[in-house]
Each structure stands twice: as C-alpha cells, then as structure tokens.
Amino acid sequence: xxxxxxxxxxxxxxxxxxxxxxxxxxxxxxxxxxxxxxxxxxxxxxxxxxxxxxxxxxxxxxxxxxxxxxxxxxxxxxxxxxxxxxxxxxxxxxxxxxxxxxxxxxxxxxxxxxxxxxxxxxxxxxxxxxxxxxxxxxxxxxxxxxxxxxxxxxxxxxxxxxxxxxxxxxxxxxxxxxxxxxxxxxxxxxxxxxxxxxxxxxxxxxxxxxxxxxxxxxxxxxxxxxxxxxxxxxxxxxxxxxxxxxxxxxxxxxxxxxxxxxxxxxxxxxxxxxxxxxxxxxxxxxxxxxxxx
Amino acid sequence: xxxxxxxxxxxxxxxxxxxxxxxxxxxxxxxxxxxxxxxxxxxxxxxxxxxxxxxxxxxxxxxxxxxxxxxxxxxxxxxxxxxxxxxxxxxxxxxxxxxxxxxxxxxxxxxxxxxxxxxxxxxxxxxxxxxxxxxxxxxxxxxxxxxxxxxxxxxxxxxxxxxxxxxxxxxxxxxxxxxxxxxxxxxxxxxxxxxxxxxxxxxxxxxxxxxxxxxxxxxxxxxxxxxxxxxxxxxxxxxxxxxxxxxxxxxxxxxxxxxxxxxxxxxxxxxxxxxxxxxxxxxxxxxxxxxxxxxxxxxxxxxxxxxxxxxxxxxxxxxxxxxxxxxxxxx
Numbered sequence: 001x002x003x004x005x006x007x008x009x010x011x012x013x014x015x016x017x018x019x020x021x022x023x024x025x026x027x028x029x030x031x032x033x034x035x036x037x038x039x040x041x042x043x044x045x046x047x048x049x050x051x052x053x054x055x056x057x058x059x060x061x062x063x064x065x066x067x068x069x070x071x072x073x074x075x076x077x078x079x080x081x082x083x084x085x086x087x088x089x090x091x092x093x094x095x096x097x098x099x100x101x102x103x104x105x106x107x108x109x110x111x112x113x114x115x116x117x118x119x120x121x122x123x124x125x126x127x128x129x130x131x132x133x134x135x136x137x138x139x140x141x142x143x144x145x146x147x148x149x150x151x152x153x154x155x156x157x158x159x160x161x162x163x164x165x166x167x168x169x170x171x172x173x174x175x176x177x178x179x180x181x182x183x184x185x186x187x188x189x190x191x192x193x194x195x196x197x198x199x200x201x202x203x204x205x206x207x208x209x210x211x212x213x214x215x216x217x218x219x220x221x222x223x224x225x226x227x228x229x230x231x232x233x234x235x236x237x238x239x240x241x242x243x244x245x246x247x248x249x250x251x252x253x254x255x256x257x258x259x260x261x262x263x264x265x266x267x268x269x270x271x272x273x274x275x276x277x278x279x280x281x282x283x284x285x286x287x288x289x290x291x292x293x
Numbered sequence: 294x295x296x297x298x299x300x301x302x303x304x305x306x307x308x309x310x311x312x313x314x315x316x317x318x319x320x321x322x323x324x325x326x327x328x329x330x331x332x333x334x335x336x337x338x339x340x341x342x343x344x345x346x347x348x349x350x351x352x353x354x355x356x357x358x359x360x361x362x363x364x365x366x367x368x369x370x371x372x373x374x375x376x377x378x379x380x381x382x383x384x385x386x387x388x389x390x391x392x393x394x395x396x397x398x399x400x401x402x403x404x405x406x407x408x409x410x411x412x413x414x415x416x417x418x419x420x421x422x423x424x425x426x427x428x429x430x431x432x433x434x435x436x437x438x439x440x441x442x443x444x445x446x447x448x449x450x451x452x453x454x455x456x457x458x459x460x461x462x463x464x465x466x467x468x469x470x471x472x473x474x475x476x477x478x479x480x481x482x483x484x485x486x487x488x489x490x491x492x493x494x495x496x497x498x499x500x501x502x503x504x505x506x507x508x509x510x511x512x513x514x515x516x517x518x519x520x521x522x523x524x525x526x527x528x529x530x531x532x533x534x535x536x537x538x539x540x541x542x543x544x545x546x547x548x549x550x551x552x553x554x555x556x557x558x559x560x561x562x563x564x565x566x567x568x569x570x571x572x573x574x575x576x577x578x579x580x581x582x583x584x585x586x587x588x589x590x591x592x593x594x595x596x597x598x599x600x601x602x603x604x605x606x607x608x609x610x611x612x613x614x615x616x617x618x619x620x621x622x623x624x
Contacts, residue, residue, distance in 0.1 A: 050373075052377075074377065089301075098297050098378070141374070
C-alpha cells in the first residue's frame, strides 16, 4: 500500500520556489528519512503532506486522500511541526484531554503510559518543559492519535545528543508496537541512519534521490585510479561527482552492477558520505528518481 | 473544542467581566438617586463615564479578545498542533468565533442594560427638550451607547479583530489596525448610514416672531440661518430656511442681515432688544420664507436600534464569511 504519492508537486512562495517537480511514492510500513540542507524544501513537503499548505502545482495523495480534506483524512495523518509547538499555558494533562476530545481514535492509555514513563508530571504547564520534554509531549500527542502515517518535521533539531537518542529510540518503539509509517526530516544524516530504512535526499527544492538505505550504500562506490576521461566509464555507472588531479581521478558512481575495471580501487561509502556527495554536487547529473518499495 | 476555546479564552473574558461587575456596582449605587431629579449637572462625571465605557468596551473586545484569538496560535505555531487533530479548520474557527461573539454580545448587552437603566431619568428629561441643551436619546453619541446597538458593535468588533488577525497575522499590528478600523466604522455609520435606515420625516414651520428663537452665523457675522424649536426627542438631520420658490437659502437674504449687530461693528443707535431681533427675522415669514426640518422622530428609537443591531450583525457575518474563505489558504 502507498501512504504517500506525489506527482509533479511544487510550491511557490511569492517569487521563490520552495519545492519543484517533486515526484515520490512511499510505501506503508517504512520509516522514511527526509534529508537535505536548510531551506531545501523538507518542511514544505511535510507541510503539504499534512494539509497545512496547499501545493502550487502537482497533486498529492496521502493515505488515499487529499491532505487536510476532512475529518477522516485528518484522523489518518499525524503531524508534529518543527519546534514542536505546544500550548504554553496548558498543562500536560490538558494536552492529553485536548487530544482525547478531538480525536476519535485517541489512545488514552498509551498517552498516559508514555507521559508516566517519561517521568513527566501531568500537572506541569507545557511552557515550563524543556525542549526535549516538549518534543516528547508533541510526539506523544502524535502517536496517541493513532494515525496511519506520522509526519515529523525536524523533531530532534532542538534536542541535545542524549535527548535526541532517547526521542528516536522511543519513536522506534512506537513504530514497532503500532506498525505506523513515519516520515521524518532532519538535516543530520546520523539521526536518520539510526531509525530510517528509507531515505529521500532533497537539494535545492528538488528530490535528488529516493531509495532504500541499504541499497543506497550498496550501489554507491568511490573509485580511485589513474586519471581518465569520464566518458570512458561503462554506461551503467552514473557519475555523482568527480575529482581530478594531475595523475589521479576520484569518482563517485552509482551502479547496480559490480565494478569490474581492475584499474579502479573501490572504496565502500558510509551513508553520510553518499548523502553529502549528493548535497554538495547539486548540478552534476540529472536527478535520480526512483520509486521507493 | 468548546472546552479548549473556553480554556484559552477564560482569562481575557473574566478580566473584562470583572471590570463590568465593578461598573455595575457603581451604577447600581448611584442610579436610584437620579430618579425624579430635574437638574443633572452634578452627574456630569458619571454620565461622561458611562458614555466612555460604552465606547471603550467594543474596542477592548476587538483588540484584546478578537485579535489574539487567532494571532496567538499563528505566532506560537500551535495552529499546526490543533489543525492536525481530527478537527477541520472550519470547525475550529467556527467554535472559536462562535464562543467569542456570544460572550462579547453578552458582555455588551449587560453593560448596555445597566447604562440604559442608569441614564433613563437623564434621557427622559433630554427627550422633552426642544432646544439643543441636552443630548436626547436619538442624538448620535447617546444612541450608540444605549439599547441594542452596543450588542451589534461588540459582535462586529470581535469579528473585525479576528479578521485583522487572520489577514495580518501579527498581534500588535492587527491590534492597531483593528482599533483604527473600528473607530472609523463607529464614526462613519451615525453620519453616513444611520440617517437613511428609515426615511426621515419633514416638518415645515412658519417663520413668525413666536417661532423664531434666534439666529446663527459664521464668524464674520453673516447670518446663515435661524433657530426654531426642534421636535422633542427627535434627531434633526437638516434645519433649513426655504425661499418662496422652495430653494434652500444660506446665508439668509440681505434684508435680514442687519437684524443682528456684527461683531466689532461700532454700535449706532439704541441697543437692540431681543424682541426687536425676532420681529426683524420674522420679515422672512412675511415674504414667504419658511423653515424646513428634516428629522427622525423620537418614537423611532427602538426600530432604529433594531435596524442598527441587524446592520452590524450583517457586517459581522460578512467578515466571518471572508475569514472562512481565507482559512483554507492560511498556513
């Protein structure tokens, strides 16, 4: 089942395109990371998916419906916005009450259990919570709503490394327990690598690559060898970036076939290496669009 | 949703109601003393106070209830929390505005009831007078501070605040714009719209030594018109001298310009007697001139109040409709 399908999606703010020609398909049951530099369009894509924003061009279908189109649609999609907003003058208890009032599928037991386990006092005002606790409260509201798809926009950006780790492992637990699909964005690959099984790289308001993480690592290689013309590479090797010195050529390629040329010494790449290559070479090749399975 | 709306709204709402309670107590203590009095010059301070409060309340409602109800959510980002619960923006907005408008109308209704009751002896006296000495209940400043009209102002002010909040999205800016727009509307309606709610009546008065009470002129002493008795309790929209051909004349024709001494002009002859001035002005009547008064009569107070209320509720509905249209594109 597809939880998110976007076709030619674009969003223009005044004169600037925040997202252009975004075509994506995300299958249910995955945790998908959305990575890209600041201002690449991550928030825009998530905002459109949750129905907070209307796209300028293209179409989007989330959990089988148009985002934000009605109560049934809203019940299916959970969204925790950047900076994890909460009502500062309401207590934690009030937030859970609000959730229970406004969501037909609300899991009150789950919400109470999570707050208890986090060691939070239900009477405490949300305005007095630390950044991490606030994010946890917002996440609790997102999970207890029991959506099919949970969208998280930079949920850990404001957290210190320890809180970050706790938040993410908590999220993983909830995913395992309730089998929901998650799309979360971050500009740090490390955060995503730990929790995601799929990755979308967004650069300059365009999708550069969308792929399974294991596949991403397996199909990208750094080749180092004597200087040569890139046109002599086999046609199934897509060049992501290339560097030449007087005598040497270093090239990053994506290919599903094994590297047979003995002139190359082949190095495996980490996920961060791959993503950084994509981010720092936005214009080298045409976007590698793929359907996520 | 109603619970959440009240939870967020209760502090501003209760502060205003606390203020109204204090005003209510003051009026309840001083009100009974007014009954039967014929001279209210000692009550000037309280009378002015009640008028002021009637105009301040809609401003407070628009600026401190209406504007923050939306902008605070937009500024703190909580709109993205609430819009992602299983509730549509329309229902969210309808509940917020519904509760706000209702509470605003109750507040204004209670205050208007208290002020209308308190000032009823003063208004009753003013309604009997035929000169311009006291403001009767149809005179614009009093009319807007009595009866049902303030309820309409409160609803309108609230919705205006909400609308400015949605359009401008910033609390302080929206507060300023709301205040300016509200003052503009409350000033414009009495002069541009209210006179036409019902077709005004006309009264033609023969000009004679008995009916002329005086004259008014510009600052160089040119006599522009005469003063006659006005209909008691009525709202005079126009008070004009008409020549035999039926045309409005202002200033008055030359043959009466000498009826009153001009300022700074050396006096010759005996000082003019008041009776002499009136009989001099009465020449107008002898030459076929008469006085025409266009006015809303006092008995139309309640019909005009209902129309004014309906007018402002319709304006509020229009703004609300506009907000619903904007809501979908808000982010």
